[in-house]
Amino acid sequence: MSGTVELADLKHSTDVQKVKERIRQVQRSLVEMTSSMGVHIGSSLSCLEIIATLYFLKMRHAPHRPQWRERDKFILSKGHAAPVLYAVLAEAGYFPKEELRTLKRINSRLQGHPDLRTPGVDAPSGSLGQGISIGIGMAMAAKMRGSRSRVYVLVGDGECDEGQVWESLMTAAHLRLDNLVLIIDRNGWQLDDRTEEVKRKVPLRSKLESFGWETYSINGHDVEKIVEVLDAAERAEQPVAIIAHTKKGKGISFLEDSNKGHKLKLSEDEYLAAIKELEMRAKCA
Amino acid sequence: MRVAFGEGLLELGSENEDLVVLTADVARPTHVIGFGERFPHRFLDVGIAEQDMVDIAAGLALSEKVPVAVAFAPFMMRAWEQVRSTIARCSLNVKLVGTHAGLSASDEGASHQSLEDVALMRVLPNMTVVVPGDREEVKEATRAIVESKGPAYMRIGRDEDANFLHEGFRLGRATVLRDGCDVAVFSNGYITSEVLAAAEGAPVDAMVVHVPTVKPLDSDTVISAVRRTGAAVCVEEHSIIGGLGSAVSELVSTEYPVHIRRMGVSDTFGESGTYRELLDKHRLSAPHIREAMVEAAKRRGKR
Numbered sequence: 001m002s003g004t005v006e007l008a009d010l011k012h013s014t015d016v017q018k019v020k021e022r023i024r025q026v027q028r029s030l031v032e033m034t035s036s037m038g039v040h041i042g043s044s045l046s047c048l049e050i051i052a053t054l055y056f057l058k059m060r061h062a063p064h065r066p067q068w069r070e071r072d073k074f075i076l077s078k079g080h081a082a083p084v085l086y087a088v089l090a091e092a093g094y095f096p097k098e099e100l101r102t103l104k105r106i107n108s109r110l111q112g113h114p115d116l117r118t119p120g121v122d123a124p125s126g127s128l129g130q131g132i133s134i135g136i137g138m139a140m141a142a143k144m145r146g147s148r149s150r151v152y153v154l155v156g157d158g159e160c161d162e163g164q165v166w167e168s169l170m171t172a173a174h175l176r177l178d179n180l181v182l183i184i185d186r187n188g189w190q191l192d193d194r195t196e197e198v199k200r201k202v203p204l205r206s207k208l209e210s211f212g213w214e215t216y217s218i219n220g221h222d223v224e225k226i227v228e229v230l231d232a233a234e235r236a237e238q239p240v241a242i243i244a245h246t247k248k249g250k251g252i253s254f255l256e257d258s259n260k261g262h263k264l265k266l267s268e269d270e271y272l273a274a275i276k277e278l279e280m281r282a283k284c285a
Numbered sequence: 286m287r288v289a290f291g292e293g294l295l296e297l298g299s300e301n302e303d304l305v306v307l308t309a310d311v312a313r314p315t316h317v318i319g320f321g322e323r324f325p326h327r328f329l330d331v332g333i334a335e336q337d338m339v340d341i342a343a344g345l346a347l348s349e350k351v352p353v354a355v356a357f358a359p360f361m362m363r364a365w366e367q368v369r370s371t372i373a374r375c376s377l378n379v380k381l382v383g384t385h386a387g388l389s390a391s392d393e394g395a396s397h398q399s400l401e402d403v404a405l406m407r408v409l410p411n412m413t414v415v416v417p418g419d420r421e422e423v424k425e426a427t428r429a430i431v432e433s434k435g436p437a438y439m440r441i442g443r444d445e446d447a448n449f450l451h452e453g454f455r456l457g458r459a460t461v462l463r464d465g466c467d468v469a470v471f472s473n474g475y476i477t478s479e480v481l482a483a484a485e486g487a488p489v490d491a492m493v494v495h496v497p498t499v500k501p502l503d504s505d506t507v508i509s510a511v512r513r514t515g516a517a518v519c520v521e522e523h524s525i526i527g528g529l530g531s532a533v534s535e536l537v538s539t540e541y542p543v544h545i546r547r548m549g550v551s552d553t554f555g556e557s558g559t560y561r562e563l564l565d566k567h568r569l570s571a572p573h574i575r576e577a578m579v580e581a582a583k584r585r586g587k588r
Contacts, residue, residue, distance in 0.1 A: 069349070115374070115375070116375045122347065123343075123344070123347055123371075124370070124371055124374060124375045125371075126370060127366060127367070127370035127371070129336075130336075130340045130343075130367055130370070130371055133336070133337045133338075133339075133340030133341050133343070133344065133367075134340050134341070134343050134344035134347065134371070135344060136337075136340075136341045136344060137340070137341040137342060137343060137344020137345040137346070137347065137348065137350075137352070138344040138345070138347060138348045139344075140305075140329070140341070140344070140345060141344070141345050141348030141349070141350050142348065144305075144326065144327065144350070145348075163336075164334075164336045164337055164340070164367075167331075167334040167336060167337035168334075168337045168340070168341075170332070170334075171331050171332070171334065171337055171341070175329075
């Protein structure tokens with residue numbers, strides 16, 4: 001019995017190692033994209049590990065069959081982090097990585113904010129506050145079909161200013177949608193300033209709990225922890241909210257925990273410094 | 286109208302297992318309660334949360350369901366940005382129904398009257414906009430939007446109950462209800478029955494064209510009517526800005542310019558009163574329409 005558990009653990013740790021390798025690829029893709037176009041790189045980097053872990057480890061999906069009905073679905077409600085979603089989708093095999101160079105260019109399938117024309121994008125976004133509602137619709141449809149498809153929604157902490165977020169939190173809890181998982185990218189920044197300066201969000205956890213969500217709080221850059229909490233979410237009997245504590249600009253020190261990279265095109269020097277830092281970190285990993 | 290809509294939904298519900306009805310704490314007044322009782326697993330009352338409702342409908346459509354989201358027309362507009370950014374932008378198969386539209390919420394006053402919804406929905410790419418006016422037509426239009434692909438908005442009134450059509454509704458088609466050669470009158474919703482009353486015994490020979498689909502507009506029928514008559518009146522229970530009158534004017538001004546008189550609520554809000562009093566006050570009842578027909582016919586051919 002214990003032998004089986006060890007084997008499972010081994011497989012798990014190998015999987016996690018693979019995810020981490022792919023995360024480095026995605027970081028690299030993001031930096032490449034940011035060298036030629038103004039990109040919301042800070043808020044892309046803050047949720048990179050979350051999206052990568054979902055697509056590379058947790059979700060049941062088929063890049064060669066993007067419309068597979070039984071797939072798990074992902075909604076990037078904070079649509080401005082589209083570049084990281086595209087980088088992950090390309091890494092997963094939904095479309096060629098070379099296409100990432102067309103981001104935001106005329107006639108590209110990679111729009112500034114998520115759009116259904118991109119293979120692998122499950123829901124449009126860009127206007128904040130709508131993703132949980134869309135996720136409720138998808139989770140309801142899965143239940144009506146008797147499908148075990150699960151729905152993951154990623155929102156920003158600043159996005160929680162939107163009233164619709166709280167409308168939908170009430171609805172999902174009322175419906176006891178145990179196939180819906182909400183992840184809040186708690187990077188502490190929104191466009192104008194730190195989130196607590198613009199409009200106080202704390203105590204976020206007790207707000208979510210009082211709305212009827214089973215709530216967890218994790219380090220959103222720790223792949224092992226992300227996997228652990230997503231596993232726990234599958235055993236819940238109500239919707240699950242995960243507050244993922246993150247850093248805006250994570251992984252590139254001159255962007256970390258600041259609003260410098262809210263929307264940014266890297267200069268040549270910044271690009272080289274970012275690549276160098278990623279390579280250094282890869283060596284140490 | 287609401288009753289016919291509720292009946293129509295019930296019929297469709299038993300035929301189409303993918304049909305899901307959503308509402309925002311107005312299940313009773315919109316008459317979708319019948320659907321909810323019959324198909325409780327395909328019905329959701331989200332409470333007083335129109336924005337949530339509209340995006341839940343979007344999520345259902347993204348999962349191959351056919352959602353019909355129903356609210357009072359003025360409050361559906363609260364979710365207009367959700368309709369724009371999510372539903373219309375991606376041409377999602379969501380059906381939106383606004384009830385109590387136009388002046389029909391009468392005694393409730395301006396907050397509950399919706400005189401802008403056709404303009405707001407018509408401006409959205411991919412959106413079909415339907416304003417049926419006859420009891421059977423409401424049922425048929427409900428079926429037509431449910432059976433068509435893509436987003437659609439249907440507006441219906443509260444209590445008025447008209448029965449003036451002899452042939453069925455077809456999406457995108459206008460119907461000539463009365464032939465005439467002096468002036469063409471385009472209208473939709475309940476108001477068409479006022480137009481018909483105005484045309485009878487009028488000193489001019491009016492062609493009455495019922496235009497229940499505002500978008501896509503039946504341009505062939507509209508243009509052939511103005512070609513024949515040389516002048517037009519548009520009448521609707523909506524602001525004179527952006528509705529049917531605007532749609533007809535936009536088309537006619539480029540294809541076959543003739544004098545057009547637009548009748549509607551003249552860039553003002555409504556107020557409390559009975560439905561009849563409001564129609565009279567805003568010059569949308571038969572005598573006022575008849576007057577406008579005569580005036581328009583005088584300007585026939587003068588461009």
